[in-house]
Amino acid sequence: MAEPMGFFTDTSVCIGCKACETACKAWNQLPAKEGGHPPMSGDSYDNTVRLSGEDWRHVKFIEQFSEDRSAGRWLMMSDVCKHCVNAPCLEVCPTGAIIRTEFDTVVIQTDACNGCRLCITACPFGVIDVNPVSKTAEKCTLCYDRLQVGMQPACAQACPTASIQFGPIAQLKATATARLSQLQAQGEKQASLYGADDKMLGGLNSFYLLLDEPGVYGLPVDPKMPTRNLFWGSVSSVAAAVVLGVVGLFGFRERRAVDESDADA
Amino acid sequence: MSLTRREFLQATLAGGGTALGSLIGLGVSLAPAIARAQTLRIANARVTPSVCPYCSVGCATLVHTIGGEIVNIEGDPRSPLSEGTLCPKGAAIYQLHKNPNRATRVLHRAPGAATWKEVDAEWALDRVAALFKKTRDESFVERFADGTVANHTTAIFSLGGAILDNEWNHLQQKLMRGLGVVAIENQARI
Amino acid sequence: MAECHPVAFRWVMKAKLKGAKIIHADPRFTRTTAMADVYAPLRAGSDIAFLGGLIRYVLHDERWKSDSFFQDYLVNYTNASTLVDPGFQDTEDLDGEFSGLMDYTGGKPEWPLNGFIGEYERASWGYQREGTAPGKPASGDTTTAFDALIRGLSQSPVRKDPTLEDPRCVFQIVKRHFDRYTPAMVADVTGCAVDTFVKVAQTVLSNSGRDRTTAWAYAVGWTQHTYGPQMIGCCALLQLLLGNIGRPGGGVIALRGHVSIQGSTDIPTLYDNIHGYMVAPSTLKSHATLRDYLKAEAKPTGAWSDMPKFMVSYLKSMYGDAATAANDFGYGWHPRIAGDHSHLPMFVAMAEGRVKGMICVGQNPATSVNASLERTGLRKLEWLVVKDNFLTETATYWNRAPEIANGSIAPADIATEVFFFPSAQVAETEGSFTNTQRLLQWHFKAAQPPADCRSDLWFTYQLGVRLKRLYAGSTETRDEGFQRLTWNFDPDDPATAVVGEPDPRKLLREINGYHSASPLRHLEAASELRDDGSTTCASWIYCGVFPAPDRNLAARKTPDQKGVTGAHLEWGWAWPANRRVLYNRASADLQGKPWSERKRWVWWDGGKWAGHDVPDFPRHKSPDAPADPRASGTDALSGSSPFTLKADGVGWLFVPEGLVDGPLPTHYEPAESPVRNPLYARQTSPVLKYWKREDNLLAAPGDPRFPHVITTYRLTEHYVGGGMSRWSPWLSALQPELFIEMSPELADAHGIVNTGWVRISTPRGSIRAKALVTRRLRPFRIAGKVVHQVGMPWHWGWEGVVTGDVVNNLTALVGDPNVSIHEAKAFVCNVEKG
Amino acid sequence: MKAMPMPDTFFTASPHWGWLIVFYFFIGGIAGAAFFLSALLHLFGRAADRPVVRTGYLVALSGVIVSAILLVVDLSRPLRFWHMLIQSNTGWPMFKAWSPMSVGSWAFALFGVFTALAALGAWAEIRAPASPLRRLANGLPGKAIAVLGGSSGVFVAGYTGVMLSVTNRPLWGDSSVLGGLFLSSAASGAAAVLVLATTWRGRRDATSLEWLQRVDRGALMLKGVLLVAVVVSLGAAAQVLVGIWGVALAAVLIGGVLVPLLMRRGRWSIPERPMMVASALLVLAGGFLLRVVVIFSSESVYVMGAGVHGP
Structure with a gap:
């Protein structure tokens, strides 16, 4: 089996150019959002707004300025599927359309997907959505087809500032750790890695260097497996069923009692 | 990675309800990797080196064609300028070529007309040449009133060139200057 | 830079990861600012004040004054020590004017559209010279016909004061000139806080010297002003003071806007130049004969002493065998310009009905400067040819423009005959582009163009073929030149090409040059050029790109090996002579040794110049070679004169010739400004x-109806007027609508909300856009009052997947006097809700 | 400038589960619970309960058919509905015990089979009293189907809530009590439907109705308790209920639970018919509104750019 591969996205060097978005569309031949003319969102320079079945890369823009402009920064981050080691979408998919590949990436087989959209609800990062053309759930495949012939994913190849880096996970983690130390030494105290260790869903095969809290970037602080609720959810259901059964059976007894008292009368 | 996988399985097993599931999933499992056979859509493509036509950085591109049709355009990793990277415009060069909005017919609008008409390219070229000659002949100035040699016409204006090949710029300025057109301009000035 | 040249910014970010400091000076907080270590917010158009402040800061810096590197570079590699004509008076003496200002009287009655509001008589801006000229030396062979002419141009040596003490020396003049650009004055003019300015100055200074270099990069934010060239000159002056020119990691880097805008300047589809930066023959100058022309334009010393060779070889490229020594190589057939025929006056001429026909290839004037006026011009044309990738606004100005849509003009009232020829796209043609680093790169043809789409070469070539046919029988003398024009670029093997397409390699051969007698013997270097007609070469600076029929060096695709220091000399080809850093002799000290190990680039290895790059110096001229005042060409310059294109071999702090608006940069307000010039009584450039x-x-100035500064710009996601990018749904979706960026302070004052509609007006026009309210923009305090600034990207028009109002409806035809560039980066407007 | 701390579920994307799913949750729940109640009456009731039992089976069948249509139509690729049960690329059965939708699909399919059989029996009882089918329906096979169908029916009525809990969506993934809530709501709704069906047909199957009322009361009380439990379990995610959705949920609790309960307070005998009908209608309306609130309040949270926008 091939080595686990993934992305390290260093948001501190992202210039928000959206080359990743377009390169992704060009390689994967994805349709333009709303035929190419969505309304201007007004949310900084972001008009893609969110990841979806046709936007597998999404550059986020976060403007942070004090009122007097004495402090200010413009954070940018190219968001993508996290290719979680413990992938919630893969776990819940009822058709088996979502698979884990030999590169440890998570891929939706669009020919198997029937569009139930459960994976959308499972993803803690809001990555997946239905592609309006294929009408199946779609997301980043980490350019599975390119990986199989030893090519880089289209976005990572296009990224002008190497904010998106592709490679073996182990190597990327070393790069990320070194970059984090460099930034912290430069006084970026808030800089941190997101999803680089295996505490988060067993590790994200697409992990990030952030310059602020995850929430600022629209990322959950502690993403969880949806199946965490399976046990107690089932218990609540079973308990309710038992209660209802008991109520029903008691109902017969009470009815008999009433009948008997009627008979007595 | 096998370690991570094992950890994953342990985590799943520890997950209560999921534990049962891991054991009784029929024909499906989360853990093992599946290699899905697929063909790269540029596997048998011809690769032609090209250059991005947008800004002046000159990022190198590779054009993939199959049977003479462009199927993909992406950055050329060999380039010391761009190392395979592109900006969003460069990454969308494919859509300059393959685009239903692309104009592909020679069009002619007669004076005063409200609509275009598709015309034959040869006819259009002949017509332009005739109009060019008429205007040049009517407006050519050999000498100014003070006797200075001018040898020019200022009634014809050639505009454009900054997004075009050097070879075109040479050819255009040669034709224009050869005919006495001095008003030759491109985007370099504005 | 991150906005409009993201891939070039790759290298800035790589430098940053290695510890480089990035400074961004811009009216807006852009994607570049987001990556910068220091951000200097400036009011649009105030950059000369900012740069002037830096110059003053440098001149007062103790380290700068004592470091031998700076002083060696200054005294030897610049004209700091040269004495200036005693008649010269500075803006300091004349409150914002230089000596020689007078009313504009030039021009020919046949072309009254030069636009000047005044002009300088520039004689007093020259150097002081010793005694008399050395005259025509008898020594030396006269192998070429024009040799004597060149020698006859020589002037007496300039006076110098190497101590830099003389009050008339350039250094002292520069020092006095910038003395009023104090940090406080910088803050008052630009709106940039004093401490930010000082931080910039210190960062630039500490990063310049023997071991370090600072690079400045700019784009049209600097050039599109009524003093644009002065802005660049001001930066060059600063860089020369800091020893940052001709060295690796230094320079003043133009980030040009179009793929081959450099090529179309080198091979000029520009009215005022012919190939290789030779000025176009003009009725306004003493250009009657070839000899007159060369006398006026060639230089006795420096590289321009070879101009006769360049010019004769160029004329051979025009008229071929018909160009002979006997007929001045056809110079008499060559057209002369009559004044300013650049973009702005040509559209005025068009609007006045002086222009009848126009060929527009890959440009979109219908949304260009003062677009309503330009469309007025288009409506007066008798015929218009548009050749483009997509239907541009220029192709449909007669049926879809705003004035047609709102019914104020009917198509029936427009008598223009319009042709649209669809273009082949880049991957459907082959040819070379010259990028912003002067690098030629060949692009190959990957596919056939669809339907009627043809290359631009095809159009021009076929038009020429037809015109040749139409003029073949003419007996008019005025048609003689055209009849002699060489016009055969048919491919040798027509079977392989699309019918009617010329062979781009034959064009490249004509550009590169060949031996007139045997066209298959290409020229290998400009040094092979002759002024006797034996060489044919359109562009002397491109000579060498195609040294043999099977060696197209622009098509080379071999990068240097990883980890090897080099200039990737096998990737493409850069003019001149494949040189990547111009004036790189300056990367070595007077003795020819690198200034430091860290900044090694080119050096004297004892017998010749060597290095990572192609040395920009005579190969075997030793560093200690003295100047020979009796010689011509580069022989007249010493071995320590790196700026070989300059007649005196040094970098010019003070520009004695070539600029028409002053030998030194001076802060003027833009043609439209909300404030009075805080520096001088002169509000704007007097010329x-x-x-x-x-x-x-x-x-x-200060018109209360138009209180806000507005600047226009590009976004990463689109390209110029949108003629290419707005047809791409992928790109359109990234920035779908025209917007105006403004601060919340300004938005609140007008009740404007984010994404709400705004009406923007100037004395030229009024448009609507959506508001993008952001703290990335900020109010400035200028000359004691609060000045708001707004910004608008100008990518929209009425064609394409996404459409929007034309921002250039707001801009004005007002230009710089040197090159007629317009002023779209700083003007004034009003905004209101709606 | 800092974004408000948001529950992690707020960063997720909407599955676009809209009205089709609301109706499925409502109808499918009633179908499952109706079978469940009918099975109880079938197994433990009297001969007098047979009409209600038959009604229940027929209600379940109608519900299953409508639900199946809703479910298939809701798929973006409806023709691939069978991928839920058979792996399209291997032909093997598709089953993930840890995925409520996978299990639910099987349960729904089985429930459909049992419902069809039970309904066939009910049909035979009325239309073909002499047929052997009737003997089967009233005999051991009928009881077996009642047991199997009742179990799968209660599963169908309850798994939908568990499925919502086993997501990362706002509200849904923030509570693990939705399964119980949906089941109790389905049971009260089913009882209400059976009451309405019985009374609407003019029958006064008094004894059956009385039992249904008792079950209904118990289910409503359970529903009320679980509704509160859900809200409490939400924690910070309860902010989805700030505003219109909170009001709607209160309406469910008051109008769909408390009022129907109060309408029967102290009346242990069969209430007057109008009161009974009104109460049943309120319960149904409450059950429907509950699903509307659960689905759409979650949908009202959306992510735009890097920010989360609340309801």
Whole structure:
């Protein structure tokens, strides 16, 4: 089996150019959002707004300025599927359309997907959505087809500032750790890695260097497996069923009692 | 990675309800990797080196064609300028070529007309040449009133060139200057 | 830079990861600012004040004054020590004017559209010279016909004071000139806080010297002003003071806007130049004969002493065998310009009905400067040819423009005959582009163009073929030149090409040059050029790109090996002579040793110049070779004169010739400004160009009806007027609508909300856009008052997947006097809700 | 400038589960619970309960058919509905015990089979009293189907809530009590439907109705308790209920639970018919509104750019 591969996205060097978005569309031949003319969102320079079945890369823009402009920064981050080691979408998919590949990436087989959209609800990062053309759930495949012939994913190849880096996970983690130390030494105290260790869903095969809290970037602080609720959810259901059964059976007894008292009368 | 996988399985097993599931999933499992056979859509493509036509950085591109049709355009990793990277415009060069909005017919609008008409390219070229000659002949100035040699016409204006090949710029300025057109301009000035 | 040249910014970010400091000076907080270590917010158009402040800061810096590197570079590699004519008076003496200002009287009655509001008589800006000229030396062979002419141009040596003490020396003049650009004055003019300015100055200074270099990069934010070239000159002056020119990691880097805009300047589809930066023959100059022309334009010393070779070889490329020594190589057939035929006056001429026909290839004037006026011009044309990738606004100005849509003009009233020829796209043609680093790169043809789409070469070539046919029988003398024009670029093997397409390699051969007698013997270097007609070469600076029929060096694709220091000399080909850093002799000290190990680039290895790059110096001229005042060409310059294109071999702090608006940069306000010039009584450049018309009015300084500064710009996601990018759904979706960026302070004052509609007006026009309210923009405090600034990207028009109002409806035909560039980066407007 | 701390579920994307799913949750729940109640009456009731039992089976069948249509139509690729049960690329059965939708699909399919059989029996009882089918329906096979169908029916009525809990969506993934809530709501709704069906047909199957009322009361009380439990379990995610959705949920609790309960307070005998009908209608309306609130309040949270926008 091939080595686990993934992305390290260093948001501190992202210039928000959206080359990743377009390169992704060009390689994967994805349709333009709303035929190419969505309304201007007004949310900084972001008009893609969110990841979806046709936007597998999404550059986020976060403007942070004090009122007097004495402090200010413009954070940018190219968001993508996290290719979680413990992938919630893969776990819940009822058709088996979502698979884990030999590169440890998570891929939706669009020919198997029937569009139930459960994976959308499972993803803690809001990555997946239905592609309006294929009408199946779609997301980043980490350019599975390119990986199989030893090519880089289209976005990572296009990224002008190497904010998106592709490679073996182990190597990327070393790069990320070194970059984090460099930034912290430069006084970026808030800089941190997101999803680089295996505490988060067993590790994200697409992990990030952030310059602020995850929430600022629209990322959950502690993403969880949806199946965490399976046990107690089932218990609540079973308990309710038992209660209802008991109520029903008691109902017969009470009815008999009433009948008997009627008979007595 | 096998370690991570094992950890994953342990985590799943520890997950209560999921534990049962891991054991009784029929024909499906989360853990093992599946290699899905697929063909790269540029596997048998011809690769032609090209250059991005947008800004002046000159990022190198590779054009993939199959049977003479462009199927993909992406950055050329060999380039010391761009190392395979592109900006969003460069990454969308494919859509300059393959685009239903692309104009592909020679069009002619007669004076005063409200609509275009598709015309034959040869006819259009002949017509332009005739109009060019008429205007040049009517407006050519050999000498100014003070006797200075001018040898020019200022009634014809050639505009454009900054997004075009050097070879075109040479050819255009040669034709224009050869005919006495001095008003030759491109985007370099504005 | 991150916005409009993201891939070039790759290298800035790589430098940053290695510890480089990035400074961004810009009116807006952009994607570049987001990556910067220091951000200097400036009011649009105030950059000369900012740069001037830096110059003053440097001149007062103790380290700068004592470091031998700076002083060696200054005294030897610049004209700091040269004495200037005693008649010269500075802006300091004349409150914002230089000596020689007078009313504009030039021009020919046949072409009254030069736009000047004044002009300088520039004689007093020259150097002081010793005694008399050395005269025509008898020594030396006269192998070429024009040798004597060149020698006859020689002037007596300039006076110098190497101690830099003489009050008339350039250094002292520069020092006095910038003395009023104090940090406080910088803050008052630019709106940039004093401490930010000082931080920038210190960062630049500490990063310049023997071991370090600072690079400045700019784009049209600097050039599109009525003093644009002065802005660049001001930066060059600063870089020369800091020893940052001709060295790796230094320079003043133009980030040009189009793929081959450099190529179209080198091979000029520009009215005022012919190939290789030779000025176009003009009726306004003493250019009657070839000898007159060369006398006026060639230089006795430096590289331009070879101009006769360049010019004769160029004329051979025009007229071929018909160009002979006997007929001045056909110079008499060559057209002469009559004044300013650049973009702005040509559209005025068009609007006045002087222009009848136009060929527009890959450009979109219908959304260009003062677009309403330009469309007025288009409506007056008898015929118009548009050749483009997509239907541009220029192709449909007659049926879809705003004035047609709102019914104020009917298509029936427009008598223009319009042709649209669809273009082949880049991957469907082959040819070379010259990028912003002067690098030629060949692009190959990957696919056939669809339907009627043809290359641009095809159009021009076929038009020429037809015109040749039409003029073949003419007996008019005025048609003789055209009849002699060489015009055969048919491919040798027509079977392989699309019918009618010329062979681009044959064009490249003509550009590169060949031996007139045997066209298959290409020229290998400009040094092979002759002024006797034996060589044919359109562009002397491109000579060497195609040294043999099977060696197209622009098509080379071999990068240097990883980890090897080099200039990737096997990737493409850069003019001149494949040189990647110009004036790189300056990367070595007087003795020819690198200034430091860290900044090694080119050096004298004892017998010749060597290095990572192609040395920009005579190969075997030793560093200690003295100047020979009796010689011509580069022989007249010493071995320590790196700036070989300059007649005196040094970098010019003070520009004695070539600029028409002053030998030193001076802060003027833009043609439209909300404030009075805080530096001088002179509000604007006294010699700017302005074409006064009812549809091209300007707001007076401080006009309360137009209180805000507006600047226009590009976004990463789109390209110029959008003629390519707005047809791409992928790109359109990234920035779908025209917007105006403004601060919340300004938005609140007008009740404007984010994404709400705004009406923007100037004396030229009024448009609507959506508001993008952001703290990335900020109010400035200028000359004691609060000045708001707004910004608008100008990518929209009425064609394409996404459409929007034309921002250039707001801009004015007002230009710089040197090159007639317009002023779209700083003007004034009003905004209101709606 | 800092974004408000948001529950992690707020960063997720909407599955676009809209009205089709609301109706499925409502109808499918009633179908499952109706079978469940009918099975109880079938197994433990009297001969007098047979009409209600038959009604229940027929209600379940109608519900299953409508639900199946809703479910298939809701798929973006409806023709691939069978991928839920058979792996399209291997032909093997598709089953993930840890995925409520996978299990639910099987349960729904089985429930459909049992419902069809039970309904066939009910049909035979009325239309073909002499047929052997009737003997089967009233005999051991009928009881077996009642047991199997009742179990799968209660599963169908309850798994939908568990499925919502086993997501990362706002509200849904923030509570693990939705399964119980949906089941109790389905049971009260089913009882209400059976009451309405019985009374609407003019029958006064008094004894059956009385039992249904008792079950209904118990289910409503359970529903009320679980509704509160859900809200409490939400924690910070309860902010989805700030505003219109909170009001709607209160309406469910008051109008769909408390009022129907109060309408029967102290009346242990069969209430007057109008009161009974009104109460049943309120319960149904409450059950429907509950699903509307659960689905759409979650949908009202959306992510735009890097920010989360609340309801």
